[in-house]
Amino acid sequence: xxxxxxxxxxxxxxxxxxxxxxGGVLKLWCSNLSTLDxxxxxxxxxxxxxxxxxxxxxxxxxxxxxxxxxxxPGVQSDTKAIGGMLRF
Numbered sequence: 001x002x003x004x005x006x007x008x009x010x011x012x013x014x015x016x017x018x019x020x021x022x023g024g025v026l027k028l029w030c031s032n033l034s035t036l037d038x039x040x041x042x043x044x045x046x047x048x049x050x051x052x053x054x055x056x057x058x059x060x061x062x063x064x065x066x067x068x069x070x071x072x073p074g075v076q077s078d079t080k081a082i083g084g085m086l087r088f
Contacts, residue, residue, distance in 0.1 A: 013038045023065055 014031035021027075030036040036056075043054045 025062055027059070 013035040015035065016029040016031050019026060019028050028039070030039060040056050043056055046054050048054065
C-alpha cells in the first residue's frame with residue numbers, strides 16, 4: 001500500500017483545514033501538489049466493504065444537491081412547518 005511507504009525527502013502529506021463529510025462525500029483539501037499525488041495513489045488501494053472503490057475528484061466535479069418539497073393544498077396548511085422540514 002502506497003500510503004504506508006515513507007515519503008520522499010522525509011516530508012509527509014499536508015492537508016489544510018478539517019475533513020468534512022457531507023452527503024456521501026468526504027472533502028479534504030491538499031496543501032500542495034505532492035500531497036494530491038500521494039493521495040491519488042493511496043486511494044487506489046482502498047476497497048470499501050461493499051466492494052466499491054474511492055475516487056478523487058475536484059470540488060467543481062461534485063454535483064450540488066438541492067433539497068426541495070411540494071406543498072399540496074389542503075394537506076398541510078402550516079407553511080412554517082414546511083419551511084422547517086426543508087431547512088438543513
